[in-house]
Amino acid sequence: MRSLVWREESGLLIFTGSLHYMATVKRTNPFARSNNDTGFGNTVGNTGGRFVNKDGSFNIYREGGNPFSWFSMYHTLLNMPSWRFLLTVLILFLGINLLYTGLYILMGADQFTGFVSVSPWDQVKELFYFSMQTFTTVGFGRINPVGDLASFTAGIEAMTGFLAFAWATGLLYGRFVRPKANLRFSKHAVIAPYGQITGLMFRFIALKEKHTLTSVDVKVNLALQVEENGRMVYRFFDLELERNHVDSLPMNFTVVHPIDEKSPLFGLKPEDYADADVEIYVLVRAFDDVYSSNVQQRTSYTFHEIVHGKKFVPMYRESEDGLHTILDMDKLNQLR
Numbered sequence: 582m583r584s585l586v587w588r589e590e591s592g593l594l595i596f597t598g599s600l601h602y603m604a605t606v607k608r609t610n611p612f613a614r615s616n617n618d619t620g621f622g623n624t625v626g627n628t629g630g631r632f633v634n635k636d637g638s639f640n641i642y643r644e645g646g647n648p649f650s651w652f653s654m655y656h657t658l659l660n661m662p663s664w665r666f667l668l669t670v671l672i673l674f675l676g677i678n679l680l681y682t683g684l685y686i687l688m689g690a691d692q693f694t695g696f697v698s699v700s701p702w703d704q705v706k707e708l709f710y711f712s713m714q715t716f717t718t719v720g721f722g723r724i725n726p727v728g729d730l731a732s733f734t735a736g737i738e739a740m741t742g743f744l745a746f747a748w749a750t751g752l753l754y755g756r757f758v759r760p761k762a763n764l765r766f767s768k769h770a771v772i773a774p775y776g777q778i779t780g781l782m783f784r785f786i787a788l789k790e791k792h793t794l795t796s797v798d799v800k801v802n803l804a805l806q807v808e809e810n811g812r813m814v815y816r817f818f819d820l821e822l823e824r825n826h827v828d829s830l831p832m833n834f835t836v837v838h839p840i841d842e843k844s845p846l847f848g849l850k851p852e853d854y855a856d857a858d859v860e861i862y863v864l865v866r867a868f869d870d871v872y873s874s875n876v877q878q879r880t881s882y883t884f885h886e887i888v889h890g891k892k893f894v895p896m897y898r899e900s901e902d903g904l905h906t907i908l909d910m911d912k913l914n915q916l917r
Contacts, residue, residue: 631860631881631883632804632860632862632881633860633862633879633880633881634881635880635881636880637878637879637880638879658752659752659755659756659759663756666752666756670749673745674716674745677716677741677745678709678712678713678716679709681712681715681716681734681738682705682708682709682712684734685708685711685712685731685734686705686708688728688730688731688734690704690708691728692726692727692728692730692731693708693711693724693725693726693727693728693731694724694725694727695722695723695724695725696724697723707724708724711724712738715735715738715739715742716738716739716741716742716745717742717746718739718742718743758872760869760872760874760875760876761876761878762787762794762865762867762869762876762877762878763787763788763789763792763876764785764786764787764788764865764878765785765786765788765910765913766783766784766785766863766880767783767784767785767893767913767914768886768913768914769783769882769886769887769888769891769914769916770782770783770861770882770886770887770888771783771887771888771889771891771892771893771916772840772851772887772888772889772890773890773891773892773893774892775823775837775839775840776839778839778840778841779840780823780837780838780839780840781820781837781838781840781846781861781887782835782836782837782838782893783835783836783861783863783882784833784834784835784836784893784896784913785833785834785836785865786830786832786833786834786896786908786910786913787830787831788910789871791871792869792870792871792872793829793830793831793869793870793871794829794830794867794868794869794870794876795828795829795830795867795868795870796826796828796867796868797826797827797828797829797830797834797865797866797867798825798826798865798866798867799822799825799826799834799836799863799864799865800819800825800863800864800865800866801819801820801822801825801836801838801861801862801863801864802817802818802819802820802861802862802863802864803817803818803819803820803845803846803859803860803861804816804817804858804859804860804861804862805817805818805845805857805858805859806856806857806858806859807857815858818845820838820844820845820861821838821839821843821844822836822837822838823836823837823838823839824836824837830867832896832897832906832908833896833897833908833913835893836863846859851889854884854887855884857884858883858884859883859884859887860881860882860883860884861881861882861883861887862879862880862881862882863879863880863881863882864877864878864879865877865878865879888916891916891917892916892917893915893916893917894912894915894916894917895912896908896909896910896912896913897909
């Protein structure tokens, strides 16, 4: 793997070229100061893949110790897709009722009254339906427990049903009202002409029409693999943006980092992005009027997702009657 060679002087990184090209031209980026507060560390051999996933989650997997001490069931149920959450609730509902049905079968049919079936399989089905009716507190009343053990177990099952529905209702409410930024980022970032120079650009939009985002702040960081003192390390930089704040976000927001003499990307060729394992990670914070709360969302772009020499297609146009501005959501990822 080729790498970029930098040297540090007085807290500044000085670029000396690519090992592949054996460049001897040196230049100094006086504002390319490393950011050591990202929390990702800097040892190349101890990290793998990207730092931040496209969905904003961190690309970190835990192992060792007691898994129950670091696994968050609440977070998992709150963030899983809706179809998977509903399927989980259904499986738990059926599983609990099958468990209680098994207990009733072990107690014996003589603990109950009201059966209309005589075959063992039909009685099993009736006990399962009795369990469902008890769990949901419907209680149609045809089958009744008459034994002490069955009556006590039915009472415990009814209490289990109360707790289960309270748990499910709380999760449904949490999933429904949890503040979300609801942003959609462009699939690629681009290196495109910007004035007399070039710039790193990506853009995003607010998906929800009535969720007006205000006081939108954008922070962009760069991860760059370099060689220092004969070993490979990652260095991190805060990228200076053309504009890192907008008062409101009714349309799309194209974020631009000018690649000038102050930029740590200055002088890098397209192939150098792969050599240096470049990754751009993004944090957007804003205030949502609907939730009356601050929201945030993360994403990242690796060198695989950075396109050179392309521009974004404009997303908005004037309506035919000239009275409205139309934002074409389908053009978010279109390049030219």
